Amino acid sequence: MENQIFVSSEIGKLKRLMIHSPDSGLGKVVPSKAQDWLFEDIIHLEMMRKYEYDYYVKLLLYFLDPEKVKGKLAHIDNPEQKRAFYKPDDAQYFKSDKVIDPQYLLSEILENADIKMKLVASTCAVERCSYKMQEQLMSFSPVELAKTLISGSLPNNKMAFPPIPNFIFTRDIGIVINDHILLNRPAKLVRIRESLIMKYIFHNHPLFAELGKKIIEVSEDDHQFFLSDDDKILNEVTVEGGDVMMVSPDHLVIGSSERTSLTAVNQIITLLFEKNIVKKVSVVKIPAKRDFMHIDTVFTQVKRNTWVIFGALSKQNKAFQSKDFTKNFIDKSLAYKPHILQFIKGQTEPRKFEFLEDLLDAVSQEDLKSEKPTEFIYSGGNEFPFELREQWTDSCNVLALQEGVVIGYDRNTKTADEFRKYGFDVIKAKDLLQKFENNEILPENVKDTLILLPSGELSRARGGSHCMSMPILRGSL
Numbered sequence: 010m011e012n013q014i015f016v017s018s019e020i021g022k023l024k025r026l027m028i029h030s031p032d033s034g035l036g037k038v039v040p041s042k043a044q045d046w047l048f049e050d051i052i053h054l055e056m057m058r059k060y061e062y063d064y065y066v067k068l069l070l071y072f073l074d075p076e077k078v079k080g081k082l083a084h085i086d087n088p089e090q091k092r093a094f095y096k097p098d099d100a101q102y103f104k105s106d107k108v109i110d111p112q113y114l115l116s117e118i119l120e121n122a123d124i125k126m127k128l129v130a131s132t133c134a135v136e137r138c139s140y141k142m143q144e145q146l147m148s149f150s151p152v153e154l155a156k157t158l159i160s161g162s163l164p165n166n167k168m169a170f171p172p173i174p175n176f177i178f179t180r181d182i183g184i185v186i187n188d189h190i191l192l193n194r195p196a197k198l199v200r201i202r203e204s205l206i207m208k209y210i211f212h213n214h215p216l217f218a219e220l221g222k223k224i225i226e227v228s229e230d231d232h233q234f235f236l237s238d239d240d241k242i243l244n245e246v247t248v249e250g251g252d253v254m255m256v257s258p259d260h261l262v263i264g265s266s267e268r269t270s271l272t273a274v275n276q277i278i279t280l281l282f283e284k285n286i287v288k289k290v291s292v293v294k295i296p297a298k299r300d301f302m303h304i305d306t307v308f309t310q311v312k313r314n315t316w317v318i319f320g321a322l323s324k325q326n327k328a329f330q331s332k333d334f335t336k337n338f339i340d341k342s343l344a345y346k347p348h349i350l351q352f353i354k355g356q357t358e359p360r361k362f363e364f365l366e367d368l369l370d371a372v373s374q375e376d377l378k379s380e381k382p383t384e385f386i387y388s389g390g391n392e393f394p395f396e397l398r399e400q401w402t403d404s405c406n407v408l409a410l411q412e413g414v415v416i417g418y419d420r421n422t423k424t425a426d427e428f429r430k431y432g433f434d435v436i437k438a439k440d441l442l443q444k445f446e447n448n449e450i451l452p453e454n455v456k457d458t459l460i461l462l463p464s465g466e467l468s469r470a471r472g473g474s475h476c477m478s479m480p481i482l483r484g485s486l
Contacts, residue, residue, distance in 0.1 A: 014220060016185035016483045017258040018377075019310040020409040023073060025107045025482035027179045030066065030095050031058050032112070034160040034172025035470075045199065048174065050469040057466035058092065062177075064438040064462055065416070065474065066095060066108065071445050072410045072452045074107040082446050098156050109481075111179065111210055112155050118213045119151035128209050132158060135201055136170035158206060173203045178472045179479040180305070181249040181268075182207045186261060189223040189286055190481075191277065196247035196268040225284075227276045248273040251303030251476055256310065257376035259288040262368075264304030267297040282354045291368055294348040295322060305406055305475045307347075308365060311386065312413045312457075313486065314379040315431065316369045317424070319400045320391035322347055324364035377486065386427045395423040402464070403473030412486070413457040416474040418464035428459040435459045 013025070036054035067085070070078040078085065085094045093101035097112040104113065119125045126147065133143040146154060146169065157163060161172040175181070182203065183192045190211060195204050211217050211224055229246045236244060252264035261281065265271050271294075278290045295301050301322070308318040349362040362368040370383040388404040389395030404421040416438075417424070425435045438460055444450050462474065 013482050014185055014190065014217065015188050016255050016480050017187055018483060018486050019254055019256055020312060020412045021483035021486050022411045023409065023480055023483055025073065025109065025480070026069070027109050027111055027182075027479040027481060028066070028069065028477060029110055029112060029159075029176045029179055030097070031062055031177055032156075032160045032172075033162055035174045035177070037161070037168075037172050038174050042171075048469070049471055052174075052469055053466050057470075058095070061463045061465070061467045063092070063095060064442070065477065067442055068410075068416065068438055068460060068462075069108045070103065070105060071442065072414075074105045075445075075452065077103045077105050077108075080446065082442065098152050106216075109216075111176075111182075111207060112159055114210050114214050114216065115158065115206060116151045116155035118210060119154050121213070124209065124213050125151070125154070128158070128206070129154070131205055131209075132170075132202060135205060138170065142169060158202070170202075171199070173199065174470075175200055176203045177470065178251070178476040180251050180476050181303075182479055183211065184250045184253040184255065184479075185481050186225075186253075186255050186281070186286055187258060188220075189225055189284070190217070190220060191225045191227075191248070191250075191253065193249050194227055194247050194273065195249060196245070196270075200249075225277075225280055227273050227280070244272055245270050246273045246276060248277065249303060250479065251305045251472075254305065254310075256372045260291065260372065260376050261287050261289075262291045262293060262304070262372075264307075265292060265294040266304065267299065267302055269303070278352055287354075289351055289353045291349065291351040291362075293365070293368070300401065302471070303476075306400065306403065306473075308369065308405055309407050309415075309475050310369075310372075310409065311407065311415050313377045314373045314381045315384045315386065315413075316373075317386045317405050317407055317415075317428075318365060318369070318388070319405050320387040320396055321400075322365065323385075323387075324366045325387060325391050384431055386424070386431055389421070389423040390427050392423065399424050401471075402468040403471075403476070406473030406475040407459075408474035408478050410460075411453075411455075414455050414460070415458075416460045416462060418468055418473060419461035420464050420468055425459060425461065433457045433459050435461065437461050438463070 035052050038048050038051050067078055093099040094103055096102055097110045129143060129146045157169055159176055161168050161170050163169050181193055183190050193204055195201060227246050227248060247270045249268040252266050252269040254262040256262050263274055265274050274292055281287050293304050301307055307322050308316055310316050349368050351360040366385055373379040373383040389399040399421040402420055403418055404424040407415040407417045409415050429435055441460055
């Protein structure tokens, strides 16, 4: 497996990423635990897999590793295959070194008896397992154990511990910043096990051997141990990857949100400047509300000069507030201007930006040297109530496969119309895959296109294609 880890933009040609196909743990989210496990609704697992997420996998393979999928779609989706192609624990799994599932990497590192013992012990300590359960887990094969550690299910379908259903949102696990990786420190208890699993993978799998000391982890200082519980909350160190964007080789944008604390932001800036990894960090403080979670639910990049953005938290919020017919309906907390500061290494005073558009325009024009004016595609056409409804279902959360070619959700129809107005083609994932299969077009020849994933179930999970990806290698712009 080629050892290359490098990301210096949001839109360079995607060459390698980590994704996790929905596992059985998602099908065990019940109403009584949905919100504790960060879900707003329960998911129809098979519908999500077969009729939605599988299209995502095939698209990624066609763009990143076409030999795995080209000319094979009929065979891959044959009902008799029972989705074997998509399952990391199956002998017929596609095993790409470009579209990588952490479950497969986990099964590989568990071949090492020492790593297996340490990870089982760590997991059982976190999950308060019995000693008997720990011994039982140690008896499992690496493939069985990897599956159990992620899904929580034993081979007899009984539960060893709760599932980690948010593992499909691999973006939050960590972010590659040039040739370093910043690991997450999750804000919510339900995500601790996935963080632990990925820590073992990053530190022990050969794919990441070149990183060495380039793995960055944030932590609380020793004073935190002596604070009262109330004061601890105010000083928590938490960070999730949806709040971190590598927008140019010298510039990181990081959000302070419901899931990423200012204490962590301060620590990250200090570490990045000390290690000379970037020259500037822009901090975008957004409301600590479930509506947003991370900054990548508010904006993501489409092209060097193009962004998709939520108008209610941008320069457009003035127009948003002034529409008389909405004044009795709008949650006033939405009429909020993010606080934006940019810290430049070696300078004592931060640069201030009044609006999101000002920051993103500076990224496009100053960092990426765009030769065209910066354009903003607003969620739902910035039209009430569609801007709110479609932001909730991840209209602003798109993944760039290459500059100008992004994946979004088909249910966000008003936002898709806005893409068309800005000159983008809009096509369903199923139709584009068929064009690839029929040799009507090559992935590298796709330009300025929004690809729509079916999303009835995926959108219930509250994360889009950007959330469901962890890029670990992109080409330079």
